[in-house]
Each structure stands twice: as structure tokens, then as C-alpha cells.
Amino acid sequence: MQPAFTVRTPFANLGVKVEQGCVAGIQAVANSLDLPPLTELDKKITRQLNQYCKQQTDCFDVSLKLNGTPFQKKVWRELRRIPPGKVTTYGAIAEKLHTSPRAVGNACRRNPVLLMVPCHRVVSSSGLGGFAGKTRGKWPGIKRKLLQHEGVILD
């Protein structure tokens, strides 16, 4: 089955199947595509992603070595403190870091690990906000589904 979209991680490309308004399952694209065999770390990530889909909670205990500017790392570190089921705004993050909402969105846009750095839990003050670098198209819809999966009530 073709995954609805691909989650980018430092370790592997993982397909995520989205159906009926929630994230229903994860499958490693490696099974169906020409990708190298999964390493132990890949399998661990896959297990944790599966667990996220079942339990709607974060189980990501891998240490991420993210490439980014010092500012981006500060923003990403702040994002990882947002628990599942909670959302915050670009403005609130900006206030904590003494910067501007615009700059926070810029750093979110460059987040390489969706889900593990939960940028989907940051919304605009006047709506959903963008996701995966896009403000239109399917990605904002996926953001919405991830939030619904975590039990967030959206207007």
C-alpha cells in the first residue's frame, strides 16, 4: 500500500498511512520500495512511530542529532517540550525566546523531523498555520489530522 505521506527522519524514510481522519498505521517504505534494509535504530524508530499511532502519545526516546543554526535548535528544543494533546502558538514560543513569531515560524519550516520535533503542535493565532513548509495543499490537512489524533479540539 502506498503511504499517504513520508515522515522524514535522520535514519530512514517512513511511510505513514492516513485514513478516516486519523493516523491509522505506520509501515516501513523499505518493504515496498528500493530502500536499504532497516538498521536496529530504524526498527526502534518504527516501533516508536507505531506506538505513537496506537497510543496517541510520544514515545520518542531517541537522541536526535539535528543540524541547524543555534536559533533553530533553541526553537526545536522548545517544541519538544510541548506534550501530545497540547498546542501553543508561534507568538507564545516567540515570547519565551524573546524573539518574534515570524522567526519562530521560519525555524519550524526547517524542522527535519516531523512528529519527533512536534511542530504540528504550534498553530497560528488566527488559525491552523502551515505545516511541512506549506501553507496550502495537503500538508495543513495532515497537521490537522495529527492534532485530532492527539485529541486536540479544533474549531
Added chain:
DNA sequence: TGTTTTGGGGCTG
């Protein structure tokens, strides 16, 4: 609904 301000990154020279 517009328009204006905004901070950081990436690019060019």
C-alpha cells in the same frame, strides 16, 4: 479584507 511590521536564513557580490 487589506496593509504594515517583523526576525532570521540564504543568496549574491
Added chain:
DNA sequence: CAGCCCCAAAACA
């Protein structure tokens, strides 16, 4: 280094 453009925002009229 400076100048310029791009943005997943926000405030305001």
C-alpha cells in the same frame, strides 16, 4: 560584510 528577497505570523485599520 551589506544588500536583497523569502517566509508555517501578528497587529492593526
